[in-house]
Amino acid sequence: MRPLTPDALNPAILNVQYAVRGELAIRAEQLRDKLKDPSNTLPFDKVISSNIGNPQQKGLDQKPITFFRQVAALTEWPALADLAPGVFPPDVVARAKELIQEIGSIGAYSHSQGIPFIRQHVAQFIEERDGFPSDPANIFLTAGASAGVSLLISMLITGPTDGILIPIPQYPLYTATLAQYNGAPIPYYLDEASGWSTSVESIESAVQEAVAKGIKPKALVIINPGNPTGALLDESTQERLVKLCEEHSIVLLADEVYQANLHHRDTHPFTSFKKVVSKLRSPIPLISFHSTSKGVTGECGRRGGYFECTNISEQVLALIYKMVSVGLCPPVSGQIGVDSMVRPPKAGDPSYDLWKQETDATHAVLASRTSIMAERLNALPGVSCVNSPGALYLYPQIIIPPKAQEAARKLGKEPDAFYALQLLDKTGICVVPGSGFGQKAGEWHYRLTCLCPGVEEYVNKLEQFHLDFVATYGA
Amino acid sequence: MRPLTPDALNPAILNVQYAVRGELAIRAEQLRDKLKDPSNTLPFDKVISSNIGNPQQKGLDQKPITFFRQVAALTEWPALADLAPGVFPPDVVARAKELIQEIGSIGAYSHSQGIPFIRQHVAQFIEERDGFPSDPANIFLTAGASAGVSLLISMLITGPTDGILIPIPQYPLYTATLAQYNGAPIPYYLDEASGWSTSVESIESAVQEAVAKGIKPKALVIINPGNPTGALLDESTQERLVKLCEEHSIVLLADEVYQANLHHRDTHPFTSFKKVVSKLRSPIPLISFHSTSKGVTGECGRRGGYFECTNISEQVLALIYKMVSVGLCPPVSGQIGVDSMVRPPKAGDPSYDLWKQETDATHAVLASRTSIMAERLNALPGVSCVNSPGALYLYPQIIIPPKAQEAARKLGKEPDAFYALQLLDKTGICVVPGSGFGQKAGEWHYRLTCLCPGVEEYVNKLEQFHLDFVATYGA
Numbered sequence: 001m002r003p004l005t006p007d008a009l010n011p012a013i014l015n016v017q018y019a020v021r022g023e024l025a026i027r028a029e030q031l032r033d034k035l036k037d038p039s040n041t042l043p044f045d046k047v048i049s050s051n052i053g054n055p056q057q058k059g060l061d062q063k064p065i066t067f068f069r070q071v072a073a074l075t076e077w078p079a080l081a082d083l084a085p086g087v088f089p090p091d092v093v094a095r096a097k098e099l100i101q102e103i104g105s106i107g108a109y110s111h112s113q114g115i116p117f118i119r120q121h122v123a124q125f126i127e128e129r130d131g132f133p134s135d136p137a138n139i140f141l142t143a144g145a146s147a148g149v150s151l152l153i154s155m156l157i158t159g160p161t162d163g164i165l166i167p168i169p170q171y172p173l174y175t176a177t178l179a180q181y182n183g184a185p186i187p188y189y190l191d192e193a194s195g196w197s198t199s200v201e202s203i204e205s206a207v208q209e210a211v212a213k214g215i216k217p218k219a220l221v222i223i224n225p226g227n228p229t230g231a232l233l234d235e236s237t238q239e240r241l242v243k244l245c246e247e248h249s250i251v252l253l254a255d256e257v258y259q260a261n262l263h264h265r266d267t268h269p270f271t272s273f274k275k276v277v278s279k280l281r282s283p284i285p286l287i288s289f290h291s292t293s294k295g296v297t298g299e300c301g302r303r304g305g306y307f308e309c310t311n312i313s314e315q316v317l318a319l320i321y322k323m324v325s326v327g328l329c330p331p332v333s334g335q336i337g338v339d340s341m342v343r344p345p346k347a348g349d350p351s352y353d354l355w356k357q358e359t360d361a362t363h364a365v366l367a368s369r370t371s372i373m374a375e376r377l378n379a380l381p382g383v384s385c386v387n388s389p390g391a392l393y394l395y396p397q398i399i400i401p402p403k404a405q406e407a408a409r410k411l412g413k414e415p416d417a418f419y420a421l422q423l424l425d426k427t428g429i430c431v432v433p434g435s436g437f438g439q440k441a442g443e444w445h446y447r448l449t450c451l452c453p454g455v456e457e458y459v460n461k462l463e464q465f466h467l468d469f470v471a472t473y474g475a
Numbered sequence: 476m477r478p479l480t481p482d483a484l485n486p487a488i489l490n491v492q493y494a495v496r497g498e499l500a501i502r503a504e505q506l507r508d509k510l511k512d513p514s515n516t517l518p519f520d521k522v523i524s525s526n527i528g529n530p531q532q533k534g535l536d537q538k539p540i541t542f543f544r545q546v547a548a549l550t551e552w553p554a555l556a557d558l559a560p561g562v563f564p565p566d567v568v569a570r571a572k573e574l575i576q577e578i579g580s581i582g583a584y585s586h587s588q589g590i591p592f593i594r595q596h597v598a599q600f601i602e603e604r605d606g607f608p609s610d611p612a613n614i615f616l617t618a619g620a621s622a623g624v625s626l627l628i629s630m631l632i633t634g635p636t637d638g639i640l641i642p643i644p645q646y647p648l649y650t651a652t653l654a655q656y657n658g659a660p661i662p663y664y665l666d667e668a669s670g671w672s673t674s675v676e677s678i679e680s681a682v683q684e685a686v687a688k689g690i691k692p693k694a695l696v697i698i699n700p701g702n703p704t705g706a707l708l709d710e711s712t713q714e715r716l717v718k719l720c721e722e723h724s725i726v727l728l729a730d731e732v733y734q735a736n737l738h739h740r741d742t743h744p745f746t747s748f749k750k751v752v753s754k755l756r757s758p759i760p761l762i763s764f765h766s767t768s769k770g771v772t773g774e775c776g777r778r779g780g781y782f783e784c785t786n787i788s789e790q791v792l793a794l795i796y797k798m799v800s801v802g803l804c805p806p807v808s809g810q811i812g813v814d815s816m817v818r819p820p821k822a823g824d825p826s827y828d829l830w831k832q833e834t835d836a837t838h839a840v841l842a843s844r845t846s847i848m849a850e851r852l853n854a855l856p857g858v859s860c861v862n863s864p865g866a867l868y869l870y871p872q873i874i875i876p877p878k879a880q881e882a883a884r885k886l887g888k889e890p891d892a893f894y895a896l897q898l899l900d901k902t903g904i905c906v907v908p909g910s911g912f913g914q915k916a917g918e919w920h921y922r923l924t925c926l927c928p929g930v931e932e933y934v935n936k937l938e939q940f941h942l943d944f945v946a947t948y949g950a
Contacts, residue, residue, distance in 0.1 A: 009631065107531040112496055301806070301807035303778075303804075303807075319484065328496075331806040333808045
């Protein structure tokens with residue numbers, strides 16, 4: 001018997017990289033365990049996970065929305081409505097009853113594409129958001145947005161000459177999934193100097209370069225609001241991007257999971273690509289992703305999400321259906337989460353006031369924390385930080401002194417990974433180095449979430465660490 | 476702009492087939508919609524989904540276990556313990572409290588491999604079941620067993636010269652996933668005449684044939700108890716299968732999701748492959764799958780499951796971890812479902828009596844229904860049916876008269892699909908034709924679940940249909 005070794009496995013697997021839960025996150029878990037030992041000598045008393053947009057994680061302060069959890073509890077055990085009279089608001093009781101009537105039991109497999117009744121509500125939500133029609137037949141409920149993205153990439157990529165245009169920096173799900181399916185990432189660079197804006201010209205030249213190398217660009221990934229950048233696209237750029245897809249027959253994959261995370265709605269509103277494509281009556285195939293994990297919902301563990309297909313033929317829809325049917329169905333509690341997200345309480349409903357109060361508070365704290373952190377980081381020597389108008393992150397650029405770069409290389413680390421590891425070891429704060437998201441050669445960044453309470457103390461730690469780092473390695 | 480057409484997609488996708496939710500199931504949904512129209516002229520008043528092992532589906536009668544749903548509801552909205560005092564039994568309150576203390580919020584992403592606390596309980600469950608040690612570090616919680624199977628196949632298969640030994644008949648997840656990853660199915664035939672037994676010799680010759688064709692057998696799939704057959708392996712056959720894997724350096728993929736569905740525990744007990752491998756001290760790499768979807772739990776929509784790795788190196792475990800981390804984490808409510816499955820109430824606990832009563836009733840009804848259905852089917856002319864000792868299915872063989880075969884071919888259908896379509900159209904009963912699971916050339920079967928209440932009326936319909944069919948097409 002030969003043991004199973006990595007070289008016997010699909011080599012594509014070895015190429016997959018996913019920094020958000022990579023070396024730093026694994027080390028953070030080890031340190032968290034170490035802290036439990038009362039004789040530990042670590043220079044901090046808690047590990048703060050700023051590596052992942054996980055708003056309800058222990059130690060962070062985004063509370064679940066009560067309405068969500070009431071609906072969830074009552075669909076889990078419908079008898080509660082009678083056993084605990086008066087405990088659930090009447091709109092929650094009605095909602096749960098209606099859902100159970102449609103679904104039967106939360107313990108049954110649903111329609112593989114998602115419960116039709118819930119898909120109707122998703123379509124209504126999209127219509128109200130955009131002012132254009134949406135068809136439940138074009139909507140697939142998923143286990144979070146990631147499951148949908150991974151499925152679509154697996155269907156689009158045939159081999160190494162098929163490519164997908166990926167923003168740099170990007171959320172590494174895209175490169176990880178492309179590596180798994182042997183596709184070619186075609187990078188295009190976002191412009192930090194103009195607030196991480198998307199340049200249609202740079203995408204156009206990335207297309208040309210890819211084609212010249214014999215790589216066929218099959219899809220364009222746009223993350224809006226951006227991850228890790230938090231940038232928001234304006235509608236005229238979106239129109240030009242749609243035209244570009246039209247010209248090159250490219251599928252648009254619109255990752256819009258942060259659409260509800262807007263810090264300045266008046267100056268930086270969100271416009272969906274579905275709306276732009278509908279307005280232009282463009283024929284481009286568009287897949288738009290949304291999720292229960294982000295926004296003020298923050299229900300990551302529930303694994304709820306959906307994608308909407310626009311300009312996708314019946315034949316291709318049937319193939320997508322076939323592929324999701326092999327996995328049977330998305331988690332029903334995630335589907336119910338999607339329903340609660342797209343059908344929140346309305347003014348006048350018994351649950352409305354609490355819902356409004358909870359969601360307003362979350363929006364306000366994220367906006368204020370993001371501004372404070374960006375401002376304080378910007379004031380540091382060798383650090384510049386775009387104050388992002390959306391999403392949950394900041395992506396500061398740091399100048400890493402040559403001596404520190406040298407020290408990093410000696411350890412076989414990227415300089416930004418070296419910085420992030422030291423930050424973790426000295427402060428307990430876990431961030432993700434920019435090399436996990438991509439950056440221009442010779443530049444260094446890290447991504448941190450804006451989810452940690454006690455922002456003053458938190459930024460003080462970041463500051464003190466950075467100043468010590470510069471003092472140790474020179475400017 | 477060229478529209479997106481199937482020929483622009485990964486051709487492997489086109490080859491994927493999954494009959495359990497295929498043509499028959501889609502047609503059943505259409506008929507269900509038609510029934511809603513009061514002026515319909517269909518010859519039945521309900522569609523009965525016997526195509527899929529979905530015990531809590533509308534119209535079927537497997538009730539959820541109260542303990543499961545109480546724990547689920549209380550972890551969704553922990554405030555309920557105080558808001559509805561006395562409604563939850565004290566052991567449920569304690570269990571939910573303990574889980575929430577570990578997890579934090581059900582709305583947070585968990586450890587990608589699954590909540591460590593729950594993996595400890597899975598390991599304890601396995602130790603108690605087998606009498607051999609189990610390590611939580613070797614256990615991965617998953618979104619149902621399918622997600623784990625698909626992941627492992629994607630890691631094992633590099634291309635068309637990598638093969639996996641698949642039983643015929645099989646659950647089509649295996650061939651579907653192999654098609655998706657361009658791997659070669661290496662079929663081996665189960666023996667219907669001896670109750671769908673597994674022949675080590677037939678696997679050995681399948682290995683030889685594959686190797687002769689230049690195909691490398693990387694893994695052996697065993698489904699025990701069988702799907703669709705319901706057959707159970709005896710320990711001596713299991714020992715010989717382990718030796719075969721040892722000899723050929725083959726990974727054993729043990730699909731054991733029906734381990735709790737045993738109709739005659741005394742004569743047909745379940746032995747896990749983990750136990751056999753441990754007892755033999757065999758070095759073979761073994762992955763064992765389990766799920767919350769089957770057994771008396773039947774919580775399919777929850778998407779809970781796990782796989783245990785035995786004799787898998789740290790390096791390979793790290794690669795599996797990396798791959799699951801890209802998908803972030805399995806649904807937390809599914810993970811809590813796994814916890815309830817592996818830690819049911821014990822004698823003396825407040826919830827025990829109800830749990831015992833509910834699970835005993837489910838076991839009894841499944842066993843009796845399976846026997847009645849097998850006996851009645853067996854009595855029909857041209858039908859023979861193994862009375863399966865496990866799982867949720869029967870897989871009767873039907874003789875299809877030459878005239879019916881001819882009629883089927885004219886419609887471009889397999890004869891068994893033709894039979895199943897007529898059965899659906901005339902009775903509203905939806906089964907899956909044997910061609911979806913595999914069968915010897917010239918033989919015809921269908922799979923039906925033993926989940927439908929009103930077994931007498933149900934079997935009467937099957938009988939009447941079959942007799943009419945034979946009368947129409949000759950014997």
